[in-house]
Amino acid sequence: xxxxxxxxxxxxxxxxxxxxxxxxxxxxxxxxxxxxxxxxxxxxxxxxxxxxxxxxxxxxxxxxxxxxxxxxxxxxxxxxxxxxxxxxxxxxxxxxxxxxxxxxxxxxxxxxxxxxxxxxxxxxxxxxxxxxxxxxxxxxxxxxxxxxxxxxxxxxxxxxxxxxxxxxxxxxxxxxxxxxxxxxxxxxxxxxxxxxxxxxxxxxxxxxxxxxxxxxxxxxxxxxxxxxxxxxxxxxxxxxxxxxxxxxxxxxxxxxxxxxxxxxxxxxxxxxxxxxxxxxxxxxxxxxxxxxxxxxxxxxxxxxxxxxxxxxxxxxxxxxxxxxxxxxxxxxxxxxxxxxxxxxxxxxxxxxxxxxxxxxxxxxxxxxxxxxxxxxxxxxxxxxxxxxxxxxxxxxxxxxxxxxxxxx
Amino acid sequence: xxxxxxxxxxxxxxxxxxxxxxxxxxxxxxxxxxxxxxxxxxxxxxxxxxxxxxxxxxxxxxxxxxxxxxxxxxxxxxxxxxxxxxxxxxxxxxxxxxxxxxxxxxxxxxxxxxxxxxxxxxxxxxxxxxxxxxxxxxxxxxxxxxxxxxxxxxxxxxxxxxxxxxxxxxxxxxxxxxxxxxxxxxxxxxxxxxxxxxxxxxxxxxxxxxxxxxxxxxxxxxxxxxxxxxxxxxxxxxxxxxxxxxxxxxxxxxxxxxxxxxxxxxxxxxxxxxxxxxxxxxxxxxxxxxxxxxxxxxxxxxxxxxxxxxxxxxxxxxxxxxxxxxxxxxxxxxxxxxxxxxxxxxxxxxxxxxxxxxxxxxxxxxxxxxxxxxxxxxxxxxxxxxxxxxxxxxxxxxxxxxxxxxxxxxxxxxxxxxxxxxxxxxxxxxxxxxx
Numbered sequence: 001x002x003x004x005x006x007x008x009x010x011x012x013x014x015x016x017x018x019x020x021x022x023x024x025x026x027x028x029x030x031x032x033x034x035x036x037x038x039x040x041x042x043x044x045x046x047x048x049x050x051x052x053x054x055x056x057x058x059x060x061x062x063x064x065x066x067x068x069x070x071x072x073x074x075x076x077x078x079x080x081x082x083x084x085x086x087x088x089x090x091x092x093x094x095x096x097x098x099x100x101x102x103x104x105x106x107x108x109x110x111x112x113x114x115x116x117x118x119x120x121x122x123x124x125x126x127x128x129x130x131x132x133x134x135x136x137x138x139x140x141x142x143x144x145x146x147x148x149x150x151x152x153x154x155x156x157x158x159x160x161x162x163x164x165x166x167x168x169x170x171x172x173x174x175x176x177x178x179x180x181x182x183x184x185x186x187x188x189x190x191x192x193x194x195x196x197x198x199x200x201x202x203x204x205x206x207x208x209x210x211x212x213x214x215x216x217x218x219x220x221x222x223x224x225x226x227x228x229x230x231x232x233x234x235x236x237x238x239x240x241x242x243x244x245x246x247x248x249x250x251x252x253x254x255x256x257x258x259x260x261x262x263x264x265x266x267x268x269x270x271x272x273x274x275x276x277x278x279x280x281x282x283x284x285x286x287x288x289x290x291x292x293x294x295x296x297x298x299x300x301x302x303x304x305x306x307x308x309x310x311x312x313x314x315x316x317x318x319x320x321x322x323x324x325x326x327x328x329x330x331x332x333x334x335x336x337x338x339x340x341x342x343x344x345x346x347x348x349x350x351x352x353x354x355x356x357x358x359x360x361x362x363x364x365x366x367x368x369x370x371x372x373x374x375x376x377x378x379x380x381x382x383x384x385x386x387x388x389x390x391x392x393x394x395x396x397x398x399x400x401x402x403x404x405x406x407x408x
Numbered sequence: 409x410x411x412x413x414x415x416x417x418x419x420x421x422x423x424x425x426x427x428x429x430x431x432x433x434x435x436x437x438x439x440x441x442x443x444x445x446x447x448x449x450x451x452x453x454x455x456x457x458x459x460x461x462x463x464x465x466x467x468x469x470x471x472x473x474x475x476x477x478x479x480x481x482x483x484x485x486x487x488x489x490x491x492x493x494x495x496x497x498x499x500x501x502x503x504x505x506x507x508x509x510x511x512x513x514x515x516x517x518x519x520x521x522x523x524x525x526x527x528x529x530x531x532x533x534x535x536x537x538x539x540x541x542x543x544x545x546x547x548x549x550x551x552x553x554x555x556x557x558x559x560x561x562x563x564x565x566x567x568x569x570x571x572x573x574x575x576x577x578x579x580x581x582x583x584x585x586x587x588x589x590x591x592x593x594x595x596x597x598x599x600x601x602x603x604x605x606x607x608x609x610x611x612x613x614x615x616x617x618x619x620x621x622x623x624x625x626x627x628x629x630x631x632x633x634x635x636x637x638x639x640x641x642x643x644x645x646x647x648x649x650x651x652x653x654x655x656x657x658x659x660x661x662x663x664x665x666x667x668x669x670x671x672x673x674x675x676x677x678x679x680x681x682x683x684x685x686x687x688x689x690x691x692x693x694x695x696x697x698x699x700x701x702x703x704x705x706x707x708x709x710x711x712x713x714x715x716x717x718x719x720x721x722x723x724x725x726x727x728x729x730x731x732x733x734x735x736x737x738x739x740x741x742x743x744x745x746x747x748x749x750x751x752x753x754x755x756x757x758x759x760x761x762x763x764x765x766x767x768x769x770x771x772x773x774x775x776x777x778x779x780x781x782x783x784x785x786x787x788x789x790x791x792x793x794x795x796x797x798x799x800x801x802x803x804x805x806x807x808x809x810x811x812x813x814x815x816x817x818x819x820x821x822x823x824x825x826x827x828x829x830x831x832x833x834x835x836x837x838x839x840x841x842x843x
Contacts, residue, residue, distance in 0.1 A: 035486030040433055164445050173436040236436040249764040261483030262743030281743030283671035283689040289704065303486055
């Protein structure tokens with residue numbers, strides 16, 4: 001039997017596993033997920049509260065005080081800060097440059113479409129945006145359909161590094177693997193340098209190395225003599241994959257079982273507790289027993305919630321009631337990129353102050369089931385869930401791991 | 409040849425393509441994509457090309473031949489698309505339309521060569537180490553001269569088993585619960601020691617082991633696109649073994665990928681949807697899965713000796729190092745977790761760590777093909793590098809071709825989990841100690 005079984009391998013699931021290791025190094029931890037998890041479709045930075053003007057953790061505490069049913073409030077006032085400090089510690093070990101020592105202030109980063117975002121914690125690739133200066137140069141690759149630097153800003157250049165016969169067919173990850181090779185970097189730097197033309201910094205799509213990211217950014221900066229930074233690309237995201245790969249190694253090295261592929265399909269009850277979960281495996285269902293379970297399967301995007309054309313919304317494993325609007329007309333705002341987001345993104349399950357999911361009658365479904373991440377409902381008047389995306393995942397993951405590990 | 413559909417529409421392998429969002433997560437995770445330009449990726453040749461695959465028309469895409477069939481695409485897909493299965497069916501379609509090479513026919517029929525070669529073991533083992541012979545085999549047949557071939561043991565597991573059964577007094581009343589041992593071709597002809605150890609481990613845990621007639625799982629035929637013949641092998645196994653499963657007698661095997669063929673491929677790749685296939689799929693276990701299941705019920709004997717009491721040769725190989733464990737792709741496809749790792753964790757003083765590499769590269773017969781050999785070596789390079797960095801002289805892996813490939817490429821000795829479990833139980837493959 002495992003001490004902790006986590007369902008889901010996105011931000012919440014993987015960080016819950018990593019936090020649990022720190023809280024109880026000898027704990028037996030298992031992560032089970034259908035598919036690789038959402039890290040590879042996120043930009044790889046951490047949004048805690050993008051609209052915060054001052055110190056971010058203080059602003060989050062303020063948000064939690066105003067919205068007692070917000071996941072930040074359920075996680076408790078201290079959870080985010082502790083989670084962020086732990087993430088910084090792990091971030092240092094996995095060498096992706098995530099610096100997260102409080103006090104934290106939001107950073108300004110560029111997007112591929114020329115807008116700005118203000119997440120709080122960045123890996124190396126995005127950090128150079130702070131020194132973008134007056135005249136950043138946006139660099140793209142000739143013939144590549146995934147990134148058009150003219151959409152990001154001017155001036156822009158298209159370079160043609162040697163990438164083989166089918167430049168249009170490459171994914172961001174393919175480019176990242178090319179950047180892992182020193183001769184390729186050198187050639188890119190040569191072509192860009194010839195066209196710098198007084199640029200104060202250089203922006204690339206986020207493909208600056210997969211395995212050797214820090215080295216790639218550093219070597220480009222050295223050769224170009226100006227700050228270099230990345231812009232998030234279309235998925236699958238390279239910064240997300242870097243983090244996923246490093247976290248995977250981190251967890252496996254420490255004995256965590258990471259099972260990607262077959263979904264958990266139901267919980268197995270034993271009185272008021274869960275004895276474990278059942279996985280839809282090859283041939284027959286597989287049972288995994290656990291002292292505590294964290295449900296971190298995400299919302300409609302992550303695969304934790306489902307909907308159909310009747311407006312029904314349901315949770316796929318424990319059939320927990322989902323807080324949602326039954327009128328589908330109200331699910332979406334008029335504009336796709338509306339700043340307030342869409343009502344549908346706030347749908348989720350409800351949980352008590354111990355992050356225990358609530359069943360239909362309003363009591364916890366099981367004493368040893370906890371929820372983390374975006375499967376938790378968010379109140380309608382609170383900031384858009386995208387503003388707090390990784391923060392909510394980390395804070396609830398920390399709190400859920402902490403509570404789960406106290407289970408007998 | 410498409411068999412009548414018996415699953416709900418969207419669970420039928422070809423139609424899972426309808427769940428594809430074209431997110432390219434599978435392309436990002438595919439281990440073949442980064443090392444060759446000849447394979448455009450699982451999404452392109454799988455769900456994307458599937459739109460152009462009419463069951464009654466030839467397959468439009470040739471590059472699917474470079475799919476190694478590792479199945480990582482299917483595992484990482486967040487939407488349940490059976491990418492590898494779609495690709496394997498498309499490969500069969502290609503073979504149906506274009507025919508298959510003599511080389512693929514030879515590699516697909518591994519089941520025969522194992523048994524037929526046994527009497528000629530010394531000669532064959534010499535020939536397969538004789539460089540001019542391998543050079544010739546590469547030039548004429550396209551079988552890579554660099555690939556590691558197993559050696560014939562010179563006797564089969566089955567012949568050993570028959571002799572052992574004859575010699576042993578059969579008790580009049582045997583109340584022990586029965587398990588069927590499914591040995592697979594490799595254990596039968598090349599590595600009988602694994603079968604000998606498995607049988608004794610099961611007996612040590614209070615089971616009566618039986619070894620009824622059985623056939624090759626058919627996986628080498630399936631992955632080389634010879635579906636009709638693979639189905640014949642599958643039928644032999646389902647009719648030989650399904651009854652045991654129905655009677656609640658577990659069927660336990662030591663070849664992780666063969667077991668996966670019986671557990672899942674028969675239905676989802678070969679398209680067999682009958683009751684026998686389902687009964688067998690539900691009643692067959694990888695040996696680690698079976699033993700770990702026993703442990704969870706408190707029924708596994710845990711009289712494990714510490715590493716310091718292992719045989720000296722093995723102890724020396726382990727030394728002070730951690731022991732790298734590679735979970736083969738086909739084993740991950742079981743969805744049963746890492747039972748081998750869970751079991752090995754029970755052995756005192758043994759520190760086994762799962763490697764984060766996805767695939768070792770060999771993918772069954774794939775890495776034995778001359779034109780794919782370099783790909784197979786490059787795919788596994790991160791794993792081999794990691795094993796060398798750790799400085800490990802011993803590694804663990806559940807499937808045979810992966811073991812041979814990792815051993816050849818990393819320099820470590822690579823054992824099946826039962827080899828370590830046996831040492832911990834004090835069980836050996838030595839003839840005298842066994843009967």
